[in-house]
Amino acid sequence: MMMWIDKTKKYRITLDKWEIGLAIICLGFYLFFPFYDGPVWCADSPSYATMNITREPLYPTFLWIFRSLFGEDRYLMPVVLAQSLLAAYATWKLSVTVKRYKDNSRSLALLAVIFQFGVTILCRFVAIRGSSYIDSIMTEGLGLSLYVLFIVQLYRYMMEGKKRNLAAVACYALLLVNLRKQMLITLALMAAVFFLYYILKKRRIKKILLLLGLTVSLFLASKLTDRIYNAFVRGAWIEHSGNSMGMLCTLIYTSGNNDISLFAESTEEDVVRILYEEILSQAKAQELHVTYAPRGWVDLSTHYADSYDAIGYGIINPVIQGYIAEHFDYSEIEAVMKYDEYCNRMTKVLLLQDKGDLTSVLTANIWKGFINSIARVNPYLNIYVLLAYGFYLFLYIISAFGRTGRQRKRWEDPDNTLTFAEIVLGGIIVNSFVVGVMIFTQPRYMIYNMGLFYLALSMLIYDLISRKIRKW
Secondary structure: OEEEEEOOOOEEEEEOHHHHHHHHHHHHHHHHHHHHHOOEOOOOHHHHHOOOOOOOOHHHHHHHHHHHHHOOOOOHHHHHHHHHHHHHHHHHHHHHHHHHHOOOOHHHHHHHHHHHHHHHHHHHHHOOOOOOHHHEOOOHHHHHHHHHHHHHHHHHHHHHOOHHHHHHHHHHHHHHHOOOHHHHHHHHHHHHHHHHHHHHHOOOHHHHHHHHHHHHHHHHHHHHHHHHHHHHHHOOOOOOOOOOHHHHHHHHHHOOHHHHHHOOOOHHHHHHHHHHHHHHHHHHHOOOOHHHOOOOHHHHHHHHHHHHHHHHHHHHHHHHHHHHHHHOOOOHHHHHHHHHHHHHHHHHHHOOOOHHHHHHHHHHHHHHHHHHHHOOOOHHHHHHHHHHHHHHHHHHHHHHOOOOHHHHHHHHOOOOOHHHHHHHHHHHHHHHHHHHHHOOOOHHHHHHHHHHHHHHHHHHHHHHHHHHHHHO
């Protein structure tokens, strides 16, 4: 038996042999892939390694630290080893946390490990990409693990209400938001969970105001760290570029010729209107527009996904950047700021477009996000996903809203199963909606909650079986 002592609380936390064994298994599993595949250089990797201005600060800084320590030619292997160690710790931490809250259930601890392993195995041996994210030089190498740790700490805070757990939640959220802007979902999830517990369940107004204040502070802090990073790297007090380009791709995809009339008649707006006309013309010429999408939500979402990057990187960037280069004698920073200005203004105008096609595209994309969060889009798996979510909700409802006062109290107070199930489902909902509105919901953006969903479902089943056994 190993142990350590938290001197501030004067109690002992012990590691039993089972937990030590799980730690060894996690280390062995995740450290296998760096030696099996080595570092995997992806299409996005150069932009992180070169600290491109379009990237959030954390991952380029992470790579820079390792490059400084090990040199340009030898730093990638230490990077993926560090990512593997973090993945092992996150999986182990999840399993141990669930085990301790669920009556030291070894079966649930093992399932927590198996489901997290399963996500990595699917990415490496089943998915088309053919590599695990922990070996990849991309944000998911850190993001998947940091997100699991964020969920663990949010779960622990809601169960125990301790400030140190809240501090850990805030820390992981800030890291994730600085890793990629998609991870603003962590702040949205925090706000949703706090609202559920301290407004709908407890009606503690002062508490919710303090926690929502923390969430807003984290959002502002992420903007500050972004500016500090660019001040050091580029000598400019600016945030990273390209925040509007994502939404603009979608708006171009669904806009029509009649939307030209939305642009106000002024000299500056004339420039934006001319750029818009050129971008839309090229998108239609290449059939990268909703009018060329096949019928059916699956084919629509697929066509949108295939068109998204082609519109952004193949049309928007060359057109706007080309115009700026031709008409202005700008420095790199000035050109980037002008690019963002044009994208921002075009986005604001196109948000006024007719919402028919936009609603259809976003609905299909969001639902695809729900599917990719726990499976893959497939005629048979689409039906399975409906059944899986339905079964999850059914188990949750019968656990949370029974007829007895004790079961009603179970919903109002933090519960070791219901709280985890609420957080995980909330994560899926927030991620599907946020990503579904901003970008196409490919599995890379959606698998953060996959292993967690099946663990939460297992915990609901475990409670149901336990109650049946006790009654019997």
